[in-house]
Amino acid sequence: MRDIRIIKGRYIVPDEETALKLAGYRSGSPDWETGRARFQELEPEIKRHIQPKAALAFIEDRQERGLFIILTLGSAVTRRADAFFDSRDYLSGVLFDAMAGSCLFAFEKQLLPQIKVICQEKGCGIACRHEAGMDIPLSVQAEAATAVAAERTLGVRVTEDMVLLPAQSMCIVFDLSRDPSVFRLEHDCRSCTQNHCPTRGGKTGAHIPCRNGQSVWQTLQEQGIFVPAPCGGKGLCGKCRIRVCQGQIPVTAEDAAFFSAADLQNGWRLACRAIPDEDIEVIVPTCETNIFASLGSPRDGVKEPADPSHSYGAAVDIGTTTLAVALVDMTQRRIVDTVTALNRQTRFGADVISRIQAANMGRGRVLQQAVQQELLRMLQTLLHRYQGLQVTRIAVAGNTTMEHLFMGYSCSGLGTWPFSPVSFGGETVPAVQVFGKDSPAWMSACTVTLLPGISTYVGADITAGLWACGLPGKGGPALFLDLGTNGEMALAADGRITVASAPAGPALEGGNISCGTGSIPGAICGADMLHGRVQLRTIADAPPVGICGTGVIEATAMLLKSGILDAAGKLQEPYFHDGFPLAQRADGDTLRLTQKDIREIQMAKGAIRAGMEVLMAHCGIGSEALAQVYVAGGFGYYLNPEKAAAIGLLPADCIGQAAVSGNTSLAGAAAVLTDERALADMQYICRIAEENILGNDDMFQTLYIQYMNFDISRPLP
Structure with missing residues (x-):
């Protein structure tokens, strides 16, 4: 029989600063004192509702010995938080939930000495700590729940999406050591990527020497070291982050706009703005080079x-x-x-x-x-x-x-x-x-x-996509959308193809978004709010590193549905100034959707939706007449058409006709290698396609402004 230990927590209290930060408040902001007052009102209540309990199980029937632990605060605290959200008291609900989160952290610390005693009984040590959803996949939670018999011992279950319920529960996995003197129960700075932490005991990432008088960004390019810079090195996106570890670099206005005073004190700068006046050494964070x-x-x-x-x-x-x-x-x-x-x-x-x-x-x-x-x-x-x-x-x-x-x-x-x-x-x-x-x-x-392209701004990737989707076909009118950086689209009807390129910008691929990234492991690709709590999905179930295009759309729809974002695109306080917190990255940064990000999303979706409406109007076709809407590009892998319609990116009456088509550009390129007719067919598409130059169309300019707003007149999914 498996050795399962049950431990109850005692005298757990929430930490004020931790809870306020988890709730999205920032120290020194105008709302910090308001948050503190609300914290003090809620503190007695959360103490009454938490019921901390943990179950531990040793796994020794496999080559890698381990210790599974599931911690929970019980269902009462979840029900109380739900009551706040049900009564539409969102600010109290978010803070109450954050206070519970800080209690969960405190409970873990309380457990550590007891875990050490139990391991000494077993004659083993702890080699390493892992947390499900952070540095190991969420799927391990199902294995852990089985190991500790979580539903029986704790009243905790695992959903099909690998989420623990009640919500204030956590799964930890320890790798066991055969050396009883080894106890790495807590965070190990030497293997950590939390570069912003002022107490860290070591350095991570690539160490690069940089010469006096030469831009750090230029030095990194010359050495073949990639750092993202969607703004082209203009100091506008804040993504080319580096840290000075030897020497000094003056703080620029752009640095001050993206880093806190503590970050600047710890040497964080934007590579594109950093021009040293002495020889220095910088660190490029590991997470920035792992792309x-x-x-x-x-x-x-x-x-x-x-x-x-x-x-x-x-x-x-x-x-x-x-x-x-x-x-x-x-x-x-x-x-x-x-x-x-x-x-x-x-x-x-x-x-x-x-x-x-x-x-x-x-x-x-x-x-x-x-x-x-x-x-x-x-x-x-x-x-x-x-x-x-x-x-x-x-x-x-x-x-x-x-x-x-x-x-x-x-x-x-x-x-x-x-x-x-x-x-x-x-x-x-x-x-x-x-x-x-x-x-x-x-x-x-x-x-x-x-592969052949149609025009300067409707290229071979669109030709390949049209061929891959069988357009022009014999069925009814069909709309093809490649929602990448350029927002290309085509309407096929009656054997004709009309194409256009909307100036969408890169927001729907994560570009120009403060925590945006491409479709890489750990990119947030989905977001929802369950009982007032943010539920995220990431690519490959990896720890969150940023947000990709589909995550941007779903997060925006989530904020609209919850009332945190209004139809004009304005975030409620306390999120207007500091952004809405989604998750914490491994380097310690909080991934936030900011007010500036929302404006980028509005401009992108406004341009795409306006372009679609112009194409349909010029062809005399309404959205209700479309037999099919193909959504292509890497963006389309995780796109939820209902969420896209919720923010006004797609017409509501197209949801049933929308089909996610994946990377049709790659599919078309593969077809040229395997189908001797494919290249000729694509050249035919190029000959019959007609381009509508949206920049010269007065209707586009009018609709663009109109569709920048979010239409929330109908229920959101």
Whole structure:
């Protein structure tokens, strides 16, 4: 029989500062004293409701010995918090919930000495501490609940989404050591990535020497070290964070806008604004350099067997934000495996205009190398997984600017009227001509085919997507949306295709969002509020590192539904000034959706929705007549059409017709390798497509302003 221990907590009290910070208050802000007063009113009540209890179980029937622990404050505290939210007293509900959270932390600390005594009885030590949902997947909670018989011992159960109920419960896993003298029960600074903590005992991340008088951002680029900079190094996004560990860098106005006084004192700066007047050394946080992504196609992560006797090719999607490469079995006409990564060109700006400007200012070769080197690494990763395979063809899809930068073409004709690209694609050339003399030996017998694009701002990625969705088809009118950085769209009806590109900006791919990121492990991809508590989903169930486009949409819909965000896009206090807290990142930062973020979302969804309405109006088709709405791009993997309609991104009467189509650009590139008719079909699409220039359309300008507001006149899902 498994050894299960039950421990009850005693004299647990909430910590004021911890609770206020968890509730979204910031020390020194105008609302801090208001929060303190409310805390004091609620403190006697929370003491009456908490019933702290824990269950422990040792697992010794496997090679890795472990200790599972589930802690809970009981269901009474959850019911009391629910009562606040049911009565629409959201501020009290949020603070009461945060106070309970601080009690849970206090309970864990109270348990540690007892855990040590129990381990001494067992003749073992503690090697490492893990917390479900932080540094190990949430799915471990089901195993832990079974181990401690949580429903019987604690009244705690695990939902299908791996959430513990009652809400104020927590799962901890300890790795056991055979050395009884080892007790790493608490946080270990030496292995921690919480770089903002002033008490940390060590340094993490890459240590980089920087020369006097040269921008730190430029130094990092020269050394091939990637730091995100969607604003193109203008000091506007706050994402190129580094910490000075040796020497001094003056504080700029941009630094002061993004870092607290304590952060600045601890050496945090923006790399793009940091120009040292002496030789220094900086740390690039590990979490900033770990950007390999997890999404590429619906089959990403599903690795198929490969036969070396078959012919193989590589399908490539060069997105403005994300790169994807698929290994394609051309004999069996199937995708074998896929890898993806963030496009390292983002350090020159999040949008194509910034990239065009950078290329025209002499950075074209650097931009080309940034994407080519990353694609080569991804190709080598795939070939390493499948030893003995030979790739003989590469098919590349991307918007017109991305294809120009990849090929090294001049971008001088892309940024101004009358827009004269060097090529709209469609050509096939030797791979060594593209990748240069230093390309791998296997490329000597390989070709590269660029898929054809429609116009300067509706490129080959859209052509590939239209083909992959079977457009133009024989059914009713269909709308195709690629909700990436550029917001391209197409309406297919009566054998015709009308296309447009809406100036959406990168918000729906996480760009220009204060805690935004691409679709990488740990990106918040879903959000909801259950009984007043935020419930988040992350890609790969990894600890949260930022928020991607679908997470942005769902979080916005959640705030609208809860009344924290109004129809005009204004956050209620105390969130207007400090933002709404979503989660805490491993480096100690709180991931917040700020008022500025909401404005970025409004502009993005306003442009896309207005573009859709213009296309439908010019074709004489109402949204109710659409037979299908295809939502494509990496953005579309986790998109909930109801949530998209809730913020006004999609028309409400299109929810039933909306189909998430995934990375259709990559699918179209793969088709060129496996279907001899695909390339000709795409060239036909380019010939019949007509472009509507939204910037010249008065209707678009009017609708853009109208659709910036959130329509909450109907019930939200």
